[in-house]
Amino acid sequence: MDSSLKPVLKRQAIFVGASLGAGLLLTYYFGFLVGMTANIAIFMAAMFFIRWRQQKALRSFGFGSQTTGRGYEGEGVKIKYVCLSCGAEVKGSRCACGSKMRRPLF
Numbered sequence: 114m115d116s117s118l119k120p121v122l123k124r125q126a127i128f129v130g131a132s133l134g135a136g137l138l139l140t141y142y143f144g145f146l147v148g149m150t151a152n153i154a155i156f157m158a159a160m161f162f163i164r165w166r167q168q169k170a171l172r173s174f175g176f177g178s179q180t181t182g183r184g185y186e187g188e189g190v191k192i193k194y195v196c197l198s199c200g201a202e203v204k205g206s207r208c209a210c211g212s213k214m215r216r217p218l219f
């Protein structure tokens with residue numbers, strides 16, 4: 114996983130460096146204000162691009178929010194609770210007898 118991520122990080126570093134270089138060139142040719150505005154815009158675009166690439170990479174490794182969310186939901190539905198004072202199955206946040214003491218039933 115480490116060795117497969119390294120070339121991506123190197124490419125990202127080159128990308129950021131290139132965008133900063135392009136910003137400096139724009140500053141040189143078009144003056145400070147236009148150059149700075151373009152520089153910030155390019156830098157923001159680079160940041161968004163990197164964020165997007167990392168999300169895509171994480172998803173391909175199986176760490177996507179969709180898969181983890183679905184897994185957690187599936188486990189949550191299975192758990193049942195039993196009241197500690199009367200022993201009945203608790204369906205809401207508290208039992209019909211009024212007790213909040215409950216234990217999960219697996």
Ligand SMILES: [Zn+2]
Pocket residue numbers: 196197198199200201208209210211212
């Ligand atoms: Zn009860």
